[in-house]
Amino acid sequence: MRYYIIAGERSGDLHGGELIKYLMQMDPDAQIRGWGGDGMKAAGMKLVKHYRETAFMGVWEVLINLRKIRSFLKECKKDIRSFAPDAIVLIDYPGFNLRIAAFAKSLGVPVHYYISPKVWAWNTKRAKKIKRFVDKLYVIFPFEVDFFRKYEVGAIFVGNPLISLINDYSPSADAKILCQKNDQIIAVLPGSRYQEVKSMLDVMLQVVDQLPDFHFVVAAVSNLPVELYDAAMEHPSVTVLTDSAYDILSYSKAAIVTSGTATLETALFSVPQVVCYKTSAFTYSIAKKVIKVPFISLVNIVAEKEVVKELIQNDFTPSMITKELQSLVDDTSYRRNMLNEYSDLKKRLGKKNAPLEVAEQIVNSLT
Template sequence: MRYYIISGERSGDMHAANLIKAIHKSDPAAQFRGMAGDYCQAAGMDLTTHYEEVAMMGFLEVVFGFRKVIKNLRLLQRDLLAFNPDVLILVDFGGFNMKMAAFAKKKGIPVHYYIPPKVWAWNQSRVYKIRAFTDKVYCILPFEEPFFKKFSIDATYVGNPLMDEIQNFQPHPFFHQKNELSYKPIIALLPGSRKQEVENMLLVMLDVVAMFPNAQFVVAGVSNIDQELYKPAEQKGIKVVFNQTYDLLHHAIAAVVTSGTATLETALFRVPQVVVYKTSYLSYLIGKRLVKIKYISLVNLIADREVVKELIQDAFNAKSII
């Protein structure tokens, strides 16, 4: 079979890569093409474009990057038709992927959505578009299946792929030596995997360091964004370890984590954390009006109570983190 996959960020790329590996076990001749990242490429997918071409955060940032997004949307639409897959598999990345779902449905291509948009959080009217444009939905949060079934959507809760990812993780036996770390207790700083996230989060996180002289702070870096973004940490003598987040969490005694998939990963490693998030002021105001949930971290959303502290926008400052 021929599979066209579209994922728009690092966590989705990781989950899509594991999906590719699983499909290959039952269908060794399967062909994969689409938009994703390094994980999917390593798993055998032919990339039309890298997700970094369209990765953005915040309402305002998306507006300013609109032409770039449209350019890549049209590129993928043309490529989808040329590849003529048996199925289009969309992974998270709701705004972009829903446009691809509508296009594919119109062209008669079956649409399966793995990790659907969080329509239960804001703008629930979008659920009708999911019903109209998808053939099957695979949920990774337990409360999503009954939510979608209320709207007559063929949805199945398949468990969270992070559980498999972490269960299969093998810690590096020489993590400290490899990264020239001391054996002081480690506090992990996870500023995110997108350019705008690191720009918005890292400097404030670094302001906390001086208050904990008996610990060593280590930044979880990702190699698919400009490494100059991590210069402020290096200038303060703070180690940045690239693409070793699970090893870092395995050793950490605490963490400051940008809201996203990493909050759940940190919790599954049983590391106490403070969850933080900041975007442009206008994006924040728009989001505050639209978002209809009590919490922003996956940990608190799943538990439906405040398990971890959340510091959003102006509350995200060094004093509050400390």
């Protein structure tokens, strides 16, 4: 069978790579082509466009790149038509992927959507598009099933893909040596997009001198320019490791985390954290009006209460981060309570192997 798969950012590429491994196990003759990143390419997909070219964050950046986005859509549609897939698999990335879903529907190609757009947080109109254009929707949070039922969408809960990834993970030998040498580690996860790291990391690094008993390890990513991490590399109490977030979390006592998938990953590694986020004033003013959930971190959203502290916009300051970190490392009761909440969170997410479940659903639907 021929599969066309599209992911538009780093986390989508990670989960797409795992899905492709299972697809190829179940369908040894599979031909897989699409848009994504190094993980999907390494798993066996013919990579047409890398997500580093297509990832735009924030309302303003999307607006100023509309012409480029339209060009990408045109290119993708042309490539899909030429490849003539038996199924299209879309991974998150809703602004782009829902347009491709509508196109695929016009061609009569089955559309499988893995990792639903977060329409429960904002832009609920997209749920209607999902109903019209998506044949099978695979969700990774249990509450999403009830949400989509209100829109007559039969969402399938397949478990959370991070569960199997983290359960199967073993830290590298280099990370073990580093972290045993510096046994008081605070992880710094500034994000995986250029704009995130540029706006978050400098503020995060201002905390370092306030906690001299700790060594800070920054999780850099290889898809971004190394120059973004220059300030961290020059600090004597900071180490930068590239594409090693899981290694870092394996040995950390606490973490400073930019809101996103990393907040859930940090919780699944049982590392107490403070969640941070800051964007442009323009994007933030719009977000406040349209976002329909009371939290921004996935940990709090899934738990449906505040488990981790969120420092957003004007609250994202070195002094506020320092205060929270001190509570996380020194206040035994506060720390224990967060870890207990993490245990409840893991139970909510279950133990399913999400990429395996999705691969089975896709292959079975075509045979």
